[in-house]
Amino acid sequence: xxxxxxxxxxxxxxxxxxxxxxxxxxxxxxxxxxxxxxxxxxxxxxxxxxxxxxxxxxxxxxxxxxxxxxxxxxxxxxxxxxxxxxxxxxxxxxxxxxxxxxxxxxxxxxxxxxxxxxxxxxxxxxxxxxxxxxxxxxxxxxxxxxxxxxxxxxxxxxxxxxxxxxxxxxxxxxxxxxxxxxxxxxxxxxxxxxxxxxxxxxxxxxxxxxxxxxxxxxxxxxxxxxxxxxxxxxxxxxxxxxxxxxxxxxxxxxxxxxxxxxxxxxxxxxxxxxxxxxxxxxxxxxxxxxxxxxxxxxxxxxxxxxxxxxxxxxxxxxxx
Amino acid sequence: xxxxxxxxxxxxxxxxxxxxxxxxxxxxxxxxxxxxxxxxxxxxxxxxxxxxxxxxxxxxxxxxxxxxxxxxxxxxxxxxxxxxxxxxxxxxxxxxxxxxxxxxxxxxxxxxxxxxxxxxxxxxxxxxxxxxxxxxxxxxxxxxxxxxxxxxxxxxxxxxxxxxxxxxxxxxxxxxxxxxxxxxxxxxxxxxxxxxxxxxxxxxxxxxxxxxxxxxxxxxxxxxxxxxxxxxxxxxxxxxxxxxxxxxxxxxxxxxxxxxxxxxxxxxxxxxxxxxxxxxxxxxxxxxxxxxxxxx
Numbered sequence: 001x002x003x004x005x006x007x008x009x010x011x012x013x014x015x016x017x018x019x020x021x022x023x024x025x026x027x028x029x030x031x032x033x034x035x036x037x038x039x040x041x042x043x044x045x046x047x048x049x050x051x052x053x054x055x056x057x058x059x060x061x062x063x064x065x066x067x068x069x070x071x072x073x074x075x076x077x078x079x080x081x082x083x084x085x086x087x088x089x090x091x092x093x094x095x096x097x098x099x100x101x102x103x104x105x106x107x108x109x110x111x112x113x114x115x116x117x118x119x120x121x122x123x124x125x126x127x128x129x130x131x132x133x134x135x136x137x138x139x140x141x142x143x144x145x146x147x148x149x150x151x152x153x154x155x156x157x158x159x160x161x162x163x164x165x166x167x168x169x170x171x172x173x174x175x176x177x178x179x180x181x182x183x184x185x186x187x188x189x190x191x192x193x194x195x196x197x198x199x200x201x202x203x204x205x206x207x208x209x210x211x212x213x214x215x216x217x218x219x220x221x222x223x224x225x226x227x228x229x230x231x232x233x234x235x236x237x238x239x240x241x242x243x244x245x246x247x248x249x250x251x252x253x254x255x256x257x258x259x260x261x262x263x264x265x266x267x268x269x270x271x272x273x274x275x276x277x278x279x280x281x282x283x284x285x286x287x288x289x290x291x292x293x294x295x296x297x298x299x300x301x302x303x304x305x306x307x308x309x310x311x312x313x314x315x316x317x318x319x320x
Numbered sequence: 321x322x323x324x325x326x327x328x329x330x331x332x333x334x335x336x337x338x339x340x341x342x343x344x345x346x347x348x349x350x351x352x353x354x355x356x357x358x359x360x361x362x363x364x365x366x367x368x369x370x371x372x373x374x375x376x377x378x379x380x381x382x383x384x385x386x387x388x389x390x391x392x393x394x395x396x397x398x399x400x401x402x403x404x405x406x407x408x409x410x411x412x413x414x415x416x417x418x419x420x421x422x423x424x425x426x427x428x429x430x431x432x433x434x435x436x437x438x439x440x441x442x443x444x445x446x447x448x449x450x451x452x453x454x455x456x457x458x459x460x461x462x463x464x465x466x467x468x469x470x471x472x473x474x475x476x477x478x479x480x481x482x483x484x485x486x487x488x489x490x491x492x493x494x495x496x497x498x499x500x501x502x503x504x505x506x507x508x509x510x511x512x513x514x515x516x517x518x519x520x521x522x523x524x525x526x527x528x529x530x531x532x533x534x535x536x537x538x539x540x541x542x543x544x545x546x547x548x549x550x551x552x553x554x555x556x557x558x559x560x561x562x563x564x565x566x567x568x569x570x571x572x573x574x575x576x577x578x579x580x581x582x583x584x585x586x587x588x589x590x591x592x593x594x595x596x597x598x599x600x601x602x603x604x605x606x607x608x609x610x611x612x613x614x615x616x
Contacts, residue, residue, distance in 0.1 A: 021433030032449045140330065143581070147574035149525055151532045152548060152566035159555045159562070251440030255529060270533055273448035285445040289437045 004304060011297060022289040023078065026282055027071050033278050040276065044087045078286070084279035086272075093283040097265055101287075103173060104253050104264030107187065110180045111249055111256075114188025115195055122192070123199030128226065130204060138196070145193030150252055154186040154259040171261045183260045187252045191245050198241045203234040236307045243299045250288055331582020337575030341568075345391035354382035356389040356542045365558060377547075377561055378554060379540075387564055390542035391572070397454055398523040401461045402516055409466040410512065413473025414500050418481060427470060434467045443526060447535045454527075454543070457536040461526055465519070472515060476508050510587035517583055521576030528569050544569045 030037065038057035042049050047057075065073075077083075083093035126138035162168040162182060173179040206212065207230050215225050254266035261267070265284055272280035344351065353373065360380035368375045374384040416427040434442070446460035480486060486503050494502070528545030530536040537543030539550070544565040551561035
């Protein structure tokens with residue numbers, strides 16, 4: 001456990017420069033934006049643009065002074081949960097984003113669920129049928145699945161499933177769990193295609209190990225070997241593979257929220273982009289960066305908890 | 321090598337798809353019966369006939385012509401982004417890996433930060449700040465993607481520069497540039513080709529996705545993702561408007577994925593370009609596989 005603790009501390013320490021970088025990129029994006037934010041703020045609020053008002057607005061926005069100072073000020077504000085105010089509504093950005101966050105979390109959870117439900121059976125069957133026609137069909141299906149843009153898939157589902165069947169909601173999330181159905185499938189399908197392939201590769205690797213061979217030689221049934229012996233070990237790397245799909249999952253929510261009018265942060269961000277509502281975009285990218293970093297940390301930690309071998313390696317001071 | 325590639329039916333299929341799509345879209349000015357841009361409201365939503373092989377869109381523009389020109393734009397921009405990424409990523413990776421020290425440390429920190437964001441989201445946000453448009457989408461995608469190449473190339477260089485053939489070249493008095501150019505680049509390129517092929521599919525998807533969201537190609541420019549966005553209000557009454565560009569995107573991406581998958585078996589047996597498994601030991605490059613090429 002001490003090794004684990006040491007690892008955790010080291011990981012958290014390496015996170016510090018990353019988080020500083022994440023916040024700095026977020027901050028610097030504001031400088032990239034065309035136009036003077038102070039002027040934008042004044043015109044949005046119908047306040048006359050005079051040199052004095054501009055100066056006041058600059059101070060209020062913290063866009064005054066040299067870059068490092070502005071960054072430090074901005075960072076202090078962010079640490080206190082102050083992300084500025086939305087240009088369009090005048091509400092605090094943090095409140096707007098937090099209000100939309102649960103919807104995105106629901107969608108992401110739904111997408112993950114669909115991914116698991118599809119990927120586990122498909123990956124296992126493909127591994128069992130290795131080299132047969134079934135496996136090739138599986139490979140092709142996965143490649144096709146990964147090639148269909150999620151926005152196209154979403155529109156196909158609406159046109160050919162929701163419209164003919166009538167009962168399935170396609171706009172917003174007002175009708176309870178069923179509203180989550182099509183958005184989750186849209187989000188999870190493409191991920192499942194990739195994930196099933198990764199799972200298949202992992203299972204095959206495990207199936208070649210000595211202990212599986214010895215289980216076979218003892219005459220155990222194939223189902224027992226797969227279910228009780230191989231699957232458990234194949235599951236461990238599957239946890240780390242989650243890290244690869246997380247980025248796609250978060251990116252996918254933007255598109256899916258747009259198609260299904262899902263009231264989450266992704267839709268808020270796209271609206272903000274069209275409104276040139278920079279503080280909201282800034283808050284969004286900061287949140288997504290933080291979420292992504294945290295997810296990867298959790299995945300990394302659980303990997304070490306699940307697999308004693310990695311912990312041993314770490315204990316010897318080996319870091320790759 | 322070519323023989324192995326040809327034996328693999330799937331990658332051959334991918335190659336054929338890519339060649340066909342390239343040929344057809346690049347020949348758009350010759351093949352397209354109409355100008356894809358002018359609006360002709362009297363001709364709107366016509367079904368397929370001799371004059372309009374696939375009918376017309378809600379603004380009376382020839383769907384077939386728009387599809388051809390749209391693919392041209394998607395492919396041209398994807399290739400341009402890829403060129404930029406390679407031009408930044410490969411040299412940075414080579415230098416960081418070979419020189420080590422400060423340069424390397426700096427690159428790794430920058431890479432960590434860029435990789436701390438989900439790709440599509442960072443690209444979306446950068447485009448958001450730069451303003452909508454294909455050029456800005458190109459910049460945004462380049463900003464988020466070059467890091468992956470720099471990292472992979474750096475990783476390969478780190479293991480290559482310990483090899484006997486590099487040490488031998490160095491002791492024979494070859495300068496750093498000579499070593500990089502004659503010994504490192506030839507070894508680094510094959511896996512990069514695999515990465516680039518697989519990445520092209522991803523770039524096509526990203527450009528189409530950002531255009532679908534309204535951030536990439538602006539009307540009236542035909543681009544596959546943007547065309548699907550324009551077709552949204554007609555997807556039940558005239559599904560062809562959405563089905564054709566959608567299938568075109570999926571086919572193109574599939575082609576690149578099939579080809580990249582097959583190329584990987586041939587050009588990257590060490591699996592540098594396989595999905596990275598965090599910091600688990602298994603993804604460490606196995607050095608022995610380089611000696612064949614290196615001993616020339």
